[in-house]
Amino acid sequence: MQHIHDAIRNISDFPKPGIQFKDITPLLADPAVFKQTIDCFADRHRTNRIDVVVGIEARGFVFSSALAYALGAGTGMVRKPGKLPYKTYRKTYELEYGTDTVEIHQDAFLPGQRILIIDDVLATGGTVAATTALIEENFDVEIVEIDFLMELGFLQGREMLGDRPVFSLLSY
Secondary structure: OHHHHHOOEEEEOOOOOOOEEEEOHHHHHOHHHHHHHHHHHHHHHOOOOOOEEEEEOOHHHHHHHHHHHHHOOEEEEEEOOOOOOOOEEEEEEEEOOEEEEEEEEOOOOOOOOEEEEEEEEEOOOHHHHHHHHHHHHHOOOEEEEEEEEEEOHHHOHHHHHOOOOEEEEEEO
């Protein structure tokens, strides 16, 4: 686990002063560490019969695709408006200063499928809470767990997810 932690680079004052950005690009560029990261998630879910791994735009796609491959599952995408070419369901959610929206294809899942949601970071929790609500409101599926590479606990994003099962590989 220490190799994974060490592969995440801290960038001060990005994207604005006072922010300590956690840059995952070194982790993704190192084949051994990236494989170890995906293996940690795959080992966690190997016996859970996951049907679809859902990634949240955009870094979540990197993890969802690799993890879906490792689990023999399909992969789905939750994106910002206007990025998906087929009919979509959408969920608009509140931000500190405004709103944002996420979308998913209307045929993303079959009834009864077991879904794993994954993203790179759990920060304030707004996007993943909207993603979870979007899926729960429009599909008859089971969300097995919501996983993250890392969680910024001081932002209390986990509270946005209620009693849903959440796992973070790393916590800050």
